[in-house]
Amino acid sequence: MAEAAATTKLAEIILKRIRSRGDITFASFMESALYEPDLGYYTSPGRKVGAEGDFYTSMNVHSAFGRLISREIGRFWELLGCPDSFTVAEAGAGGGQLAQDILDAVSEENVGLYAVLTYRLIEKEPSLKEAQASRLERHAERLAWSSPQELADGQLKFTGCIISNELFDAMPVHLVEMTEDGLKEVFVSADASGFRERLLPPSTPELDAYLRTFDVRLMPGQRAEINLAAPTWIACAAAALERGFVLTIDYGYLSDELYTPQRRNGTLLCYHKHSTNEDPYRLVGEQDITTHINFSSLVEAGKEAGLAAVWYGEQYRFLLGVGLMEELMQLVAQAKDEHESLKHRLAIKKLMMPEGGMGDTFKVLIQAKGVQDPQLLCMRKWGMGL
Template sequence: MADGTATTKLAEIILNRIRTSGDITFASFMESALYEPDLGYYTSAGRKVGAEGDFYTSMNVHSAFGRLIAQEICRFWEQLDSPASFTIAEAGAGGGQLAQDILDAISEDNPRFYNGLTYRLIEKEPSLQQAQAARLSRHADRLAWSSPDELASGTLSFTGCIISNELFDAMPVHIVELTEAGLREVYVSANADGFVERLLPPSTPELEKYLRKYEVRLLPGQRAEINLAASGWIAQAAATLTRGFVLTIDYGFLSGELYTPQRRNGTLLCYYKHSTNENPYQLVGEQDITTHINFSQLIVDGEEAGLKKAWYGEQYRFLLSAGLMEELIRLEAQAKDEQESLKHRLALKKLMLPEGGMGDTFKVLIQSKGVDNPQLLCMRKWGMGL
């Protein structure tokens, strides 16, 4: 998995860095490729998401996605005894699309909740704040901003919920491979032509500890991604909440399924203009690099930090239980013609269906803190009340 050509300014910078200072872990390479100031995929200008970007997320498919999340957040508020002050913190808030759909829905459906609400946008790229403020201008009195460093520092503390949509899959990962000599880590080196990979002893004992903790047994020649940053993030989220919920939406599996021998080369994928490839060393800074996440890690480490697993399941189950069919009926009643009605149906179908849709590729995890036996919408049996 290497490419001899350096086709971008960022690729040349990273190559020169390696030639000057030595080989780097794949996690360091991925960190630079995605987050290098002004040049990384997420820190440079340009549309990343939607028809003009490189990939879709559920929130770009239809505003109903955010409206249904808003329904569950209203349930969170009720389960916390409807406090006068409630914070929704969205990590990786991007352009503010999800925030807009959630705030629009709550302001329309639950004014009392909305009036005591703070929506805190947490985003690594500071230049996005202006775009978020413009998009969310009608909700200006409800908005606040924080950097990921503020979340990590422990200075934030609130009752409410922390939500993320495709946050963990964009965190830098270490890549390991089981060899005849034992566990080795993928390092990124440089030769005269460009990037090359080398297998070297692990950079930290945390990698082997991770495999033991989540009972991962690799076969000889099998590669796997390890996201060490996710453990710290979930612990910080737990510390930030006095009482409340953490809602995570992402693509991934529990540990046993994620690290199955059938995934001999891991799950790393790159996205560029709605096409995928497995070569992170091309188009450096111009293509997204992602991996499936280990939900067992979030559940186990969340428990250690004081978060109880309330619910885990496929996105289609979550959306149905949160009221997707009712939302479709509402949209069709408001549609001005059959073409608009069909557009709604096709979009919601994409959110729900497996095999080409997003329904079972994406999972939803809800964790709670300071709430005994929460009764959530996602726990409903379809077609029944709670």
């Protein structure tokens, strides 16, 4: 993992940068690999998600995923008193698939909400706006766009909810390793043959403070990822909300499970053409780099910013609570033949089943601002309070 030949244009650019300016943190390397203008994984042309891309997300499995989320969004609106202006801001909106499924469902099932709804797409890659606008053309009057910078700068203020599906796992992370001499950070260096890793003193005292905050004790030789961008993002989301909810769907754990000694090498994983590897220095800019997220960090950052954590649990618990079985029965009843019925059943199974499905790999966190003890749909029977 510590070396790789420069096989892409972006790899050559980063190597040249390191050779002229000096070693960089892994977080800086990951930022460039994913978001370098025009060349990064998420900022270059091409399909990233779905059968033609490198990985699937829940929204690619079945449109029921977005429809079920729309029902909880409807509940958010009711809990806020059915205001005459309600914003759904989707961070990391990508090609607009989730937005389409949610808007289609709201327009069909919740006419009152649809009439007052603004769906704001927040996406780092500006070229996606055209694709989003085309896909969502029939909902054009309900759409708005913002950049992540506008959210970060505090330019957005609204009542409603901020949702994300696999946003945090693609944020750049610092890599640390516990050594006999104490905590060290992974820096990316360069030699004649390509990238090299070096263990150096941490670039910021925030890394050690982060581990102390969550009482993480790494074993000698154990690596871990630290996402310092996530708490900052949560604080910005809280500032944008006058009243409302933050709904986060991603893969990860609470801190005591995330940083267990069994994860000696951390959770960093790369995706390319539906195959995985643990080498972020190959195919730089052409493969996704992800890590599991620390939900405890989102909870704590939210508390500091005025967000109360009101529900946390596995994706299958959330989906069951908001009406997955009723949705499945309706889909099966409406299927035109057994083949279509089976297709629906298999897709729903993938969304909720553990061990190979997405049901327990993905977690859902709901945080609230200005709402006392909200009774959410996901809390029904299957719910698990935090």
